[in-house]
Amino acid sequence: MTSPSTQPQLSSSEAARLVGEAIGQVQRVIVGQEHMVEQLMVGLLAKGHILLEGVPGVAKTLAVRSFATVVGGDFARIQFTPDLVPSDIVGTRIYLASQERFEVELGPVFVNFVLADEINRAPAKVQSAMLELMAEKQASIAGRTYPAPSPFIVIATQNPVESEGVYPLPEAQRDRFLLKVDVPYPHGNEEFEILRRMSVRPPEAEPVLNPDLVRQLQDQASQVFVHNLVAEYIVRLVLATRTPVEFGMPDLTPVIQIGCSPRATLGLVAASRALALIHGRDYVLPTDVQAVARDVMAHRLVLGFDAVADNIDPAQVIERIVAMVPPPTPVWNQQVRAESHDQHHHQPDFSG
Known part of the structure; x- marks a missing residue:
């Protein structure tokens, strides 16, 4: 062969x-x-x-x-x-x-x-x-x-x-x-x-x-392309398990006793690349990271005693983190950038 x-x-x-x-x-x-x-x-x-x-x-x-x-x-x-x-x-x-x-x-x-x-x-x-x-x-x-x-x-x-x-x-x-x-x-x-x-x-x-x-x-x-913005998103997801208060989730501080290790960061990259290849792409999207985040990260969390007593599932904690940490938004050209800016910053006037 x-x-x-x-x-x-x-x-x-x-x-x-x-x-x-x-x-x-x-x-x-x-x-x-x-x-x-x-x-x-x-x-x-x-x-x-x-x-x-x-x-x-x-x-x-x-x-x-x-x-x-x-x-x-x-x-x-x-x-x-x-x-x-x-x-x-x-x-x-x-x-x-x-x-x-x-x-x-x-x-x-x-x-x-x-x-x-x-x-x-x-x-x-x-x-x-x-x-x-x-x-x-x-x-x-x-x-x-x-x-x-x-x-x-x-x-x-x-x-x-x-x-x-x-x-x-x-x-x-x-x-x-x-x-x-x-x-x-x-x-x-x-x-x-x-x-x-x-x-x-x-x-x-x-x-x-x-x-x-x-x-x-x-x-x-292993050669599937990972953009710097996607890599930064992966790092922020992992950091959110260690210092959730910095990511707007102070209620998770007593829940998580030990956050994810750097092995989770490498695992997210490897699993996202594999999923991208399965879907026929040579680049990773933030949706690939979100799809594998639960299975890569949940078992690496160590929850506090009270969280275990309350039957909190580590997978639910990861789903909360994925929902709260914003993924990068791709901007393809100047027109899309302007439309995206208007969409996110226009405040409708409900007076009168």
């Missing part, structure tokens, strides 16, 4: 067509959940890990398995349990009696796509091994480091309603996930379609991409 460096550069429309075809193949299997499927593709193109949160039975595992089939590459599903140890996932040294020497047997995480099912059931040592894997894309075994293949993505799931035998993910590990996507119940018409589609022979997804093509699309996504 031709290496990505010698493959011709895809146009934005060709890249969008390929990605759209891949998303369509996943949608053949998964009824509804369009947002989850699109965010899986955003995470892949942005080279980021994804955390899916939802109750059991809403097709999280099926979606990831179908997505891996469509995108190509190796796939492994690991069911996390409280008795798991790091060597179960990254591998260990084994003794070869016939050769009288030790050899490293790599674990199931050395694949392109790792589905970490119910990741919050694993104890601290396993979480530590996963942290190195997600952050450095490598694992340490017996004093040596082994790199993960490329592309490499961890897609983890967790159940938000069960607390028995669960180790909550530490903030440091949550911050490693580019996106945290909430997976809701299907709507009534979607439930009927699930019944109709899955009660007979279920459809299967067909491969559309391959690892070389994925790497090429990832490189193309």
